[in-house]
Amino acid sequence: MVERESPKSQLDRHVSLTYRWVDVVQAYIATTKPKIQIMLLFTAATAMIVAHHGFPRWSLFINTLLGLALATGGSASINMWFDRDIDAVMQRTSKRPIPLGRVPAHHVLILGLLLIVGSFVYLNLAVNPLTAGLALGGAFYYAVIYTMWLKRRTPQNIVIGGGAGAFPPLVGWAGVTGHLGLAAIIMFAIIFLWTPPHFWALALYKNEDYTKAGIPMMPVVKGARKTKIQSVVYAVLLIIASVLLAWTGQVGLVYAAVAGVVGIIFLGFVLRSYFEPDASMVWAKRTFLCSLIYLPVVFVMMMLNMR
Template identity: 60%
Template sequence: MYVTRTEATANPQSFIEKTLQTIKVYTAVTKPRIMILLLFTAYCAMIVAQKGFPDIYITIFTLVGLALSSGGSAAINMWYDRDIDAVMQRTAKRPLPAGMADPRKVLWFGIVLEAVSFFLLAFAVNWLTAVFSLAGFVYYVFIYTMWLKRTTPQNIVIGGGAGAFPPLVGWAAVTGSVGLIAIVMFIVVFLWTPPHFWALALYKNEDYTRAGIPMMPVVRGPRVTKRQSVIYAALLLLASISVYFTHDAGPIYLVTAGLLGIAFLIYNIMNYRERDDSFVWAKRTFRFSVMYLPALFVLMVFSMGH
């Protein structure tokens, strides 16, 4: 995919096409859809911490720094998991298993992104923000990707902490400290991750079995997975409404967050009641979970102080 200066001069159209393709490939290895959710939860935490829109300078540098860190960890995840991605139908078309990028270049790309992220956040925002962002990177790359994912069915449970760091990043960027609500936001994302991901794993079970990944449905079966999903959904409901008891959110939040959490719990209960060879409710639960988390964080933003 490398183009020499002579080739670029001789065929500028081909050079542009290859450059755009390279950009597309390296954008894909940063998992932009996941990144958007992480940035969204961080920004919501910034607004809640500020009790209004934070300074534009802090906002830009925080979100850019977090995006670089998230993209870097995703790139290294794709580099490390390229062997199992190649045998899973859901991931076989990713850039590395599809042969569209050099693994070593993707690895260095991820390392450079994180290095730039850390120094950008440290010097343009504050050191606590940089440390939280780095902690999320280390958690996702080393604890989840390289250790837990291939060794234990609790990989998603423990590994859920990686995606829970952005609210701490956003809060620290505005306040330079850690607040109680930021910790609750962390817990919410942590508890949301198992029922969200296990719903997907239930109907993608063949993929994980073929790749030898000990996801909960593979190791413990759908019954245990569904039962634990119900438990996590119930705990998530309690964690989400606990924001009300910090006295920063009013009755509207309590009622709305409660209804939202009850709905998610019902989806998981219906999934539990469904036959293990049917995945209608697993797919519905996964789709609802994708909507649930952004909706809850938006609710937090609009309910603070009301």
């Protein structure tokens, strides 16, 4: 005689299955790097608002950001699939879904490809072809040019690859206007120039991680001193680019003043890191944290003082 499963056992089994499915869904979402996506979508939203001189219609705003989220999420998933070997080695990335075995690697690759294709089709239908093409270009730049080509081959990986993270303002601007303007290109330049000192500061205080994984980051290949010198150069260029945005007439002088001040503060952190002994990375970590504050402040000011 077969013993019937008790109601409590059935409930426990259903609860266990539910938790398992929730964990799997969360793992797949994690492969799209949602925390990074927040900043990418924020810069795109800022470009849309500045380009429209106010808030665009809701349908266009949501469709553009949703399509962009699919593209950035897809490229992030492909990045995690390709980098699964070094993610398992580095302490900072060892708890990602693939190294932990929460999801199969080939499933993540399929997810990434589907998201990117879905983004291209969706943006073509819901927004315009230029926006779709730019989102696809940004995804290709990050997944292929940076992840598969540059990251493991050259200490300039972040410099050249930084363009991938700078695409969202172009996507947002094109979504509203159907073309690209000088202001959008300068927004691209701001993120492009911000990227090296931001990631090099991270690489300086996580140097052992990158060395262990064999990634030729600038501090690993050229040393801390040369990395800090180049960070200073990019921080100076960043101030110039951010203030130059006011020259386009899209934002006002209050923005320019605030962007100049926070840029000088960021430069101060970079310079302080330069004079720090190589064995101590306290100011490198502080520079990294400062960079996380700098970019939102600049882009918020674009919206607050747009013309």
